[in-house]
Amino acid sequence: MAQLPGIIRVMERAARKAGGRLRRDFGEVEHLQVSRKGPADFVSKADQIAERTLWDELREARPGWGFVLEEGGVIEGEPDKPRWIIDPLDGTSNFLHGIPHFSISIAVQEPKLGGGGWGEVTAAVVYQPVTDETFWAEKSRGAWLHDGRLRVSARSRMDEALVATGIPYGGHGDFAEWSRIFAAIGPQVAGIRRFGSAALDLAWVAAGRFDAFWESDLSIWDTAAGCLLVREAGGFVTDYRGRSQPVHYEQVLAGNDKLHSKLHKALVASLKT
Numbered sequence: 568m569a570q571l572p573g574i575i576r577v578m579e580r581a582a583r584k585a586g587g588r589l590r591r592d593f594g595e596v597e598h599l600q601v602s603r604k605g606p607a608d609f610v611s612k613a614d615q616i617a618e619r620t621l622w623d624e625l626r627e628a629r630p631g632w633g634f635v636l637e638e639g640g641v642i643e644g645e646p647d648k649p650r651w652i653i654d655p656l657d658g659t660s661n662f663l664h665g666i667p668h669f670s671i672s673i674a675v676q677e678p679k680l681g682g683g684g685w686g687e688v689t690a691a692v693v694y695q696p697v698t699d700e701t702f703w704a705e706k707s708r709g710a711w712l713h714d715g716r717l718r719v720s721a722r723s724r725m726d727e728a729l730v731a732t733g734i735p736y737g738g739h740g741d742f743a744e745w746s747r748i749f750a751a752i753g754p755q756v757a758g759i760r761r762f763g764s765a766a767l768d769l770a771w772v773a774a775g776r777f778d779a780f781w782e783s784d785l786s787i788w789d790t791a792a793g794c795l796l797v798r799e800a801g802g803f804v805t806d807y808r809g810r811s812q813p814v815h816y817e818q819v820l821a822g823n824d825k826l827h828s829k830l831h832k833a834l835v836a837s838l839k840t
Contacts, residue, residue, distance in 0.1 A: 571703070572690075572705050572708065574675060574690045574705065575690060575692060575703050575705060577624075577625065577628045577629065578625075578673045578675075578690065578692040578703070579692055579694070579701050579703065580624065581620070581621050581624035581625050581628070581673065582621070582671045582673060582692055582694035582701070583694065583701075584620055584624055585616075585617040585618075585620040585621050585624075585655060585671055586617075586671055586694050586696035587696070588613070588616060588617060588620065589613060589617050589656065589662075589669075589671070589696045590696040590697060592609070592610075592613040592616075593613075593662060593665075593667070593669075593696070593697065595609065596609070596610065596662065596663070596664075596665045607663060610656075610659060610662055610663045613656065613662070614637075614638065614655055614656045614659060615638055615655075617655035617656055617671065618636055618637065618638050618639060618653065618655035620655075621651075621653050621655055621671070621673065622634060622636065622639070622653075625651050625653075625673075629648075629649075629651075631644050631645040631648045632644045632645075632648050632649055632650055632651060633645075633648070633649075633650035633651070634650060634651050634652075634653065635650060635651070635652045635653065635676075635787060635788060636653050636655075636788070637653065637654050637655065637656075637786070637788050638655070646678065646682065647678060648678070649675050649676060649677050649678065649689070650675075650676050650678075650685070651673060651674070651675060651676075652672075652673070652674040652675075652676055652688075652787055652788050652791040652792070652814075653672070653673050653674075653788055654670075654671070654672040654766060654786075654788035654789060655671060656669060656671070657669060657670045657671070657672050657764045657765065657766040657767070657788075657789060658670060658763050658764035658766075658767065660763055661762075661763045661764065666763070667697040667698075668695075668697075668762055668763060668764055668767065669695075669696070669697075669763075669764055669767075670693050670694060670695050670696075670764050670766045670767045670770070671692075671693070671694045671696065672691075672692075672693050672766035672788060672789070672791070672792045672793065673691070673692045673693075673694075673792060674688045674690065674691045674692075674791035674792040674795065674814075675688065675689050675690040675691070676688050676689070676791065676813070676814070677689055685813065686813055687706065687813050688706075688791050688792070688794065688795045688813060688814060689705065689706040689795075690703075690704070690705050690706070690795070691703060691704045691705075691791070691792035691793070691795040691796055692792060693766045693767060693769075693770040693792050693793060693796065695767060700712060700713070701713055702717070702770040702773065702774065702796055703796075704773070704792075704795045704796045704798075704799040704800075705799070706795065706799070707799075708799070709799050709800070710773045710795075710796045710797075710799035710800035712774055717773045717774050717775070717796070717799075717800040718775060718800050718801050719772060719773060719775055719778075719797065719800045719801050719802035719822065719823040720775040720777075720778045720823060720826075721775075721823065722778050722823070722825075722826065723823075723825040723826065725755040725756050725826070725829055725830075726755065726756065726757060727757055727778075728756045728757055728778040728779060728822075728826055729756070729757055729758045729759075729760065729776075729777055729778050730752065730756050730758070730759050730760070730777065730778060730779045730780065730781070730822075730830070731759070731760045731761070731762065731768040731771065731772070731777045731779070731780040732745075732749070732759055732760075732761055732780065732781050732782055733761060733763075733765055733768075733782035733785070734761050735784070739784055740783060740784040741783070741784070744783070744838065745783075747837040747838060748781065748833075748834055748837045748838070750837065751833045751834065751836060751837035752781075752830060752833050752834070752837075755833065760777070765780075765782055765785055765789040765790055765793065765819075766789060766790070766792060766793045767793075768780045768782075768793070769790065769792075769793025769794060769796055769797055769819075769821060770792075770793055770796050772793075772796075772797050772800075772802060772821050772822060773793075773796035773797045773799070773800035773802065774800070775800075778822060778823070778826055779820075779821060779822030779823075779826045779827065779830055780819065780820075780821045780822065781807075781819060781820045781821075781830065781834065782818075782819050783807070783817060783818045783819070784817065785816040785817070785819060786816055787814055787816045789816060790814060790815055790816045790819055791814045791816075793821075794814060794815055794819070794821070797821045797822075801823070802821055802822055802823055802824075802827070803821065803822065803823070803824055803827040804819065804820070804821045805820050805827070805831070806818040806819070806820065807820060807831075807834055807835070807838065808835075809831055820834065
């Protein structure tokens with residue numbers, strides 16, 4: 568692998584350490600499927616251990632930085648320093664059911680100049696432990712898979728586009744809204760996929776594997792790294808109204824410029840019906 572920027576080396580090292588344990592734990596999940604207790608408690612513990620590993624590694628590397636953790640919540644750092652936004656196991660349901668599609672997501676978010684909140688995400692790593700793929704990006708330095716530069720796909724026709732999404736579940740999300748969007752977009756595109764890890768979905772948009780992605784009702788740790796990956800790969804990320812923000816999670820629409828525009832029009836029209 569080519570020489571990584573310093574901050575990315577720190578993030579990747581932490582992700583690989585947590586990912587090694589997740590990979591070993593994932594190997595045990597299949598055996599737990601038939602046990603009386605089931606794998607749920609085991610997976611919850613694996614999630615917590617991964618988060619603690621990431622916290623320990625990153626806190627040691629960058630003292631004074633804050634954290635936004637899926638399990639541990641917000642841990643304030645020094646006011647003038649960045650914070651880490653971490654999802655230690657994005658794709659928990661896949662992990663729980665023995666499906667090898669999950670990721671670790673780490674992002675760096677800078678404080679706004681002069682104080683008063685948080686601004687841009689400037690570094691991102693999405694690591695897939697099973698395939699050992701490290702997707703990374705640094706602001707103004709592009710998006711990469713290991714040492715290969717990433718670009719969003721060049722497809723412009725809706726009927727050639729493979730689009731990813733997330734489906735509401737178990738009290739999360741708006742089924743009626745999602746159904747209207749699906750009904751509007753589905754007949755126009757080559758296919759729609761729901762793989763169950765928003766961080767990886769966005770990384771795959773950056774890599775051109777997916778042509779676009781939409782989802783709502785996500786959390787900041789699901790999307791902070793993935794949004795930067797898409798933008799640094801030449802793509803666009805907005806909410807459903809077309810607004811660009813430092814981090815999108817309540818509503819995310821991502822793709823190249825042409826498909827983003829076409830999908831945005833279809834999405835807006837669906838929500839007016």
